[in-house]
Amino acid sequence: MLRTLQDHALSCIERISGAAVAAAVRVEGLRYLHRHVPLDDIARITEAFYTSRPCESDMWRMMATVAKDEMGMDGGFYLLREVFLRIVPPFSTYRDRPGYHVRRRDVDALKYKFGSHAPHRDSWAGDSVNLLNVWMAIDEVPAAAGITVFPGFEDIELPHLSTTPFYATHEANLPVVPQTFDMRPGDCVLFGADELHGTRLNTTDVTRVAVSGRIALDTPRYWPQFASTNRDQWLRASELDRPEPDFIESHETVAAPPTDSEGSHHTRLPRPVRAASYHDWTDACAQSEIAGGQGFSIRIGEKEIALFRRGSDIIALDNVCPHLYYRLANGPQRDGRVTCPGHCLSFDLETGACTDDPSFAVRRHQTRVEGDRVFVKLA
Numbered sequence: 001m002l003r004t005l006q007d008h009a010l011s012c013i014e015r016i017s018g019a020a021v022a023a024a025v026r027v028e029g030l031r032y033l034h035r036h037v038p039l040d041d042i043a044r045i046t047e048a049f050y051t052s053r054p055c056e057s058d059m060w061r062m063m064a065t066v067a068k069d070e071m072g073m074d075g076g077f078y079l080l081r082e083v084f085l086r087i088v089p090p091f092s093t094y095r096d097r098p099g100y101h102v103r104r105r106d107v108d109a110l111k112y113k114f115g116s117h118a119p120h121r122d123s124w125a126g127d128s129v130n131l132l133n134v135w136m137a138i139d140e141v142p143a144a145a146g147i148t149v150f151p152g153f154e155d156i157e158l159p160h161l162s163t164t165p166f167y168a169t170h171e172a173n174l175p176v177v178p179q180t181f182d183m184r185p186g187d188c189v190l191f192g193a194d195e196l197h198g199t200r201l202n203t204t205d206v207t208r209v210a211v212s213g214r215i216a217l218d219t220p221r222y223w224p225q226f227a228s229t230n231r232d233q234w235l236r237a238s239e240l241d242r243p244e245p246d247f248i249e250s251h252e253t254v255a256a257p258p259t260d261s262e263g264s265h266h267t268r269l270p271r272p273v274r275a276a277s278y279h280d281w282t283d284a285c286a287q288s289e290i291a292g293g294q295g296f297s298i299r300i301g302e303k304e305i306a307l308f309r310r311g312s313d314i315i316a317l318d319n320v321c322p323h324l325y326y327r328l329a330n331g332p333q334r335d336g337r338v339t340c341p342g343h344c345l346s347f348d349l350e351t352g353a354c355t356d357d358p359s360f361a362v363r364r365h366q367t368r369v370e371g372d373r374v375f376v377k378l379a
Contacts, residue, residue, distance in 0.1 A: 295329030
């Protein structure tokens with residue numbers, strides 16, 4: 001099945017970019033397709049995969065095999081008709097290409113063409129709440145380029161955008177190190193509609209090439225606000241071998257999700273503090289407000305600062321990640337680094353250097369401690 005899916009991807013490359021390009025990719029491997037395939041062809045290649053009936057059919061069979069072999073399910077599940085080929089080249093290949101990467105602090109900045117997914121739940125976008133995602137690498141996908149899953153957030157309310165893309169907002173508090181996976185060809189990651197997940201900014205030298213599809217464990221069900229408008233088409237697993245299978249639409253509902261009484265804990269905004277000028281020392285906060293393992297954010301004028309505790313030292317860095325503006329103070333701190341909660345870029349606390357891509361460094365500012373008070377002087 002893996003070889004079949006690889007062949008489908010290569011046939012789509014041949015259809016869009018030509019036989020010579022496809023032959024070169026076949027020799028080097030799909031993970032190096034960025035060396036041969038023009039960036040402008042990638043969206044057309046993925047579209048060709050979506051609209052190919054042979055690709056659809058073999059993806060359904062792959063998902064059915066996972067459901068039966070890995071989860072012990074019988075034929076009582078459903079397969080979403082829509083399937084996905086996910087191709088994300090290294091960030092270095094499009095860093096300076098107009099239209100491929102933008103640096104604007106607004107919602108549109110989350111939509112650039114090869115942007116990795118910020119943390120989200122599929123149910124936020126109206127997908128079936130009882131679905132299971134099947135995410136398969138069809139060439140090697142290193143952890144630094146792949147999918148991320150945030151454990152422990154299934155029942156926690158998080159602020160998220162209300163229109164596409166349905167991502168956690170820049171204020172979301174995600175103080176856990178997400179799970180990442182070094183994936184060999186054929187390896188799968190399985191996760192549910194309410195599991196918080198995303199993908200890393202691909203700062204490696206290989207292209208992320210994966211396929212994904214969705215399984216409903218029984219009749220697909222939706223939150224009430226989405227049930228009447230969804231147009232998902234589902235295939236009963238028992239009809240998989242029919243030459244012309246029938247697809248259904250489901251409008252069944254489940255009760256509205258509960259509201260987390262502590263939801264405000266998962267939104268953290270910088271606290272304004274007053275400074276006579278940017279060149280002054282600013283009384284920022286008490287030492288006791290800066291816990292180990294996560295930052296504390298303040299705002300001095302228009303400047304957001306993240307404060308971190310490392311041993312007996314208090315460290316101040318720019319709070320806003322220069323990639324797509326998630327707040328570093330809301331991410332986890334470990335081993336002398338802080339990880340951006342948006343796309344998992346890591347920053348060295350001592351220097352502010354981004355350990356994944358040097359172009360995303362943040363500035364470090366001076367700090368001093370007097371008694372229990374922490375003072376900050378902007379660089």
